[in-house]
């Protein structure tokens with residue numbers, strides 16, 4: 596099921612967590628093909644992931660507290676596309692709640 600995340604909910608969740616950026620869960624994050632040079636130019640420390648693909652080391656130096664300081668600027672696409680299981684479940688629950696709420700309003 597494809598969920599359209601509410602930016603405010605997604606932001607709130609991540610601002611309270613940051614565990615996929617701070618090294619708690621992952622040691623590295625994949626840099627997609629064609630992004631390595633640009634990532635290196637803004638200070639990401641590149642390495643090679645277990646699968647041989649380019650990656651940058653975590654914790655990320657663009658993280659301040661639990662806030663990404665590159666949120667408004669370019670950052671590797673893996674950053675914007677990543678959804679952890681907790682985030683997906685929370686977004687689905689919110690979507691289901693909104694559907695129930697809309698249904699009760701239509702009767």
Ligand code: SF4
Nearest residue numbers: 609612613614615679
């Ligand atoms: S994507 Fe998940 S693990 Fe990463 S900061 Fe957001 S809630 Fe935390």
Ligand code: SF4
Nearest residue numbers: 616655657658663674
């Ligand atoms: S650039 Fe932002 S989202 Fe990407 S790893 Fe660093 S802190 Fe996390």
